[in-house]
Amino acid sequence: MDQFQSTLEAIGSNLHGFSVFKAAVLVVTGWLLARIASLTVRRLFSEHLSRHDLALVRRVVFYVILALFVVSAVRELGFKLHVLMGAAGILTLAIGFASQTSASNIISGLFLLGERPFSIGDVVKIGDTTGEVISIDMLSVKLRTFDNLFVRIPNETIIKSSLTTLSKFPIRRLDLQLGIAYKEDIERVREVLFDLADKNPLCLDEPKPILIFQGFGESSINLQFSVWAQREQFLELRNSIQIEIKKQFDRLGIEIPFPHRTLYAGSVTEPLPVRIESDNSHRREKT
Amino acid sequence: MRAQSSVTAAQWWGRFDLRVGVTGRWDVASLSLAVTRLAREWRMQHRERKFEEGSSASWSVTVPGPVLDDDAEVMRYVVRDPSDAIMIQPALADRPVVTRPVEPIYLQGGEETTIFVSSPLWVNVHNETMDGPFLDVPSHRPSDTWFGPSTMEGEMCYAARTQGRLSLAEMPLRLHRALTALSIRNKGKQPLLLERLKLPVCQLSLYSSARKHKGMLWTSDTTIVAGKETELAEIHVETGAPRHVAGAELVSGPREPLENYVLKRAMHALLG
Numbered sequence: 001m002d003q004f005q006s007t008l009e010a011i012g013s014n015l016h017g018f019s020v021f022k023a024a025v026l027v028v029t030g031w032l033l034a035r036i037a038s039l040t041v042r043r044l045f046s047e048h049l050s051r052h053d054l055a056l057v058r059r060v061v062f063y064v065i066l067a068l069f070v071v072s073a074v075r076e077l078g079f080k081l082h083v084l085m086g087a088a089g090i091l092t093l094a095i096g097f098a099s100q101t102s103a104s105n106i107i108s109g110l111f112l113l114g115e116r117p118f119s120i121g122d123v124v125k126i127g128d129t130t131g132e133v134i135s136i137d138m139l140s141v142k143l144r145t146f147d148n149l150f151v152r153i154p155n156e157t158i159i160k161s162s163l164t165t166l167s168k169f170p171i172r173r174l175d176l177q178l179g180i181a182y183k184e185d186i187e188r189v190r191e192v193l194f195d196l197a198d199k200n201p202l203c204l205d206e207p208k209p210i211l212i213f214q215g216f217g218e219s220s221i222n223l224q225f226s227v228w229a230q231r232e233q234f235l236e237l238r239n240s241i242q243i244e245i246k247k248q249f250d251r252l253g254i255e256i257p258f259p260h261r262t263l264y265a266g267s268v269t270e271p272l273p274v275r276i277e278s279d280n281s282h283r284r285e286k287t
Numbered sequence: 288m289r290a291q292s293s294v295t296a297a298q299w300w301g302r303f304d305l306r307v308g309v310t311g312r313w314d315v316a317s318l319s320l321a322v323t324r325l326a327r328e329w330r331m332q333h334r335e336r337k338f339e340e341g342s343s344a345s346w347s348v349t350v351p352g353p354v355l356d357d358d359a360e361v362m363r364y365v366v367r368d369p370s371d372a373i374m375i376q377p378a379l380a381d382r383p384v385v386t387r388p389v390e391p392i393y394l395q396g397g398e399e400t401t402i403f404v405s406s407p408l409w410v411n412v413h414n415e416t417m418d419g420p421f422l423d424v425p426s427h428r429p430s431d432t433w434f435g436p437s438t439m440e441g442e443m444c445y446a447a448r449t450q451g452r453l454s455l456a457e458m459p460l461r462l463h464r465a466l467t468a469l470s471i472r473n474k475g476k477q478p479l480l481l482e483r484l485k486l487p488v489c490q491l492s493l494y495s496s497a498r499k500h501k502g503m504l505w506t507s508d509t510t511i512v513a514g515k516e517t518e519l520a521e522i523h524v525e526t527g528a529p530r531h532v533a534g535a536e537l538v539s540g541p542r543e544p545l546e547n548y549v550l551k552r553a554m555h556a557l558l559g
Contacts, residue, residue, distance in 0.1 A: 169439050198430070205432035205446035206385070206483075230431055230443055 023073035030069020052119030108155035179220030181255035204228040298502035312352025316426040316463040334359040379488040386447040404451040497534040
């Protein structure tokens with residue numbers, strides 16, 4: 001503690017205006033050089049590295065250069081580095097207790113960089129949020145959602161929660177849940193569905209579509225029709241194939257039932273009023 | 288000028304002259320294309336039309352012809368070039384094409400066979416002064432397919448809905464598709480199952496036959512050599528004209544120029 005106090009006194013006596021000016025110049029120069037080096041790295045390697053790797057290399061280059069100049073500036077101010085490091089240790093301990101969350105986020109960020117479950121530009125689903133990764137920073141990951149909102153998710157949250165990377169593999173399966181009436185011929189429905197998948201160019205030929213019998217539902221036979229699509233065409237296929245199925249079912253008279261409910265009024269309540277309208281009165285009402 | 292679909296008639300592609308205010312209309316397989324020459328501008332419309340594979344009238348060219356309805360996709364290009372010439376060129380697909388033999392075939396060790404496969408054509412529209420095409424659209428949009436050992440590893444391709452055949456005589460000749468003579472050589476001892484074949488059409492050139500079946504389009508000959516012991520296969524792309532075509536003329540080069548005409552690929556990346 002005495003050593004720390006004596007160092008602080010020494011710093012106070014050595015802090016001259018010129019030294020402060022020199023240190024400031026060093027920090028500004030360091031920041032400028034680090035920025036130039038970072039931009040140069042981007043220009044040189046943008047074609048060879050992925051966006052994720054490029055961001056990582058640029059960040060390392062920037063902070064290493066800046067750190068060297070900051071250390072020089074600190075020396076210029078009269079600080080002795082080894083003493084400062086010792087002081088920094090004590091300080092870190094104190095700050096560590098006060099900022100556990102930030103430290104946890106930084107460490108989580110390091111794990112994320114090492115594990116690499118996603119890269120910049122990937123589409124991910126974290127909790128209820130789905131969006132494109134626009135940056136992976138020291139404390140958090142920034143997403144742009146599809147309704148163009150900026151979402152910041154702390155690294156610690158990502159490490160703790162389950163994460164789905166939607167853009168990891170080039171193809172995706174679309175599972176359509178369908179219900180058909182009990183009176184329908186399942187074989188015929190199967191043919192109709194496979195024919196529609198065959199005619200839709202976005203639906204992959206291989207892996208082949210599959211039809212899974214899900215069970216006898218309350219008011220329908222439940223089927224799952226699974227088709228594959230290129231990742232980029234997933235949404236387009238999701239729309240087009242469902243519209244085509246509805247149109248074709250309507251054309252062929254295949255019924256998609258909705259839940260049926262029988263209302264029992266019981267003996268306690270009055271009977272429900274029923275009004276019968278003739279065709280003529282109906283027409284009169286219309287006119 | 289009005290040309291109707293016929294194997295012996297003039298082809299649907301080549302150089303066409305359209306004066307200012309004139310529209311040319313091309314109907315090739317499922318594609319309807321209208322190109323209009325305006326003062327300092329080319330206006331292009333295209334849309335899909337109903338077309339049954341195997342139909343006899345697979346194409347027609349009408350100059351001057353009608354423009355397309357408003358539901359067609361429109362593209363306009365401002366040009367300084369005063370030339371009236373427009374080039375309509377066939378091209379091969381922008382992804383590999385996967386085809387199947389009529390029935391799966393086993394190729395015995397040491398044997399070689401040639402399978403004739405047909406792949407869909409794209410239509411390029413450009414003028415003489417431009418580097419790239421104005422328009423690059425499929426004459427028939429093939430279905431997407433995945434070719435690879437798993438859903439995690441592989442390549443996006445197009446599925447050729449036509450089947451490969453061992454004899455050229457059995458092959459239906461269509462002017463809106465390109466034919467390829469794909470030779471497969473099994474250097475190994477084990478029989479090789481040919482169930483699905485991937486044809487790297489982006490790396491093949493396109494030729495037209497000038498004599499027999501005039502206007503028919505062929506790609507460069509291609510050979511797949513299955514290795515002796517390894518899981519590697521070599522693919523050889525011939526640089527010259529296809530050997531089954533007398534008096535072949537080069538129509539267009541490959542989309543992706545080949546630096547090496549012999550490529551080594553994992554077996555599963557060529558044969559499914």
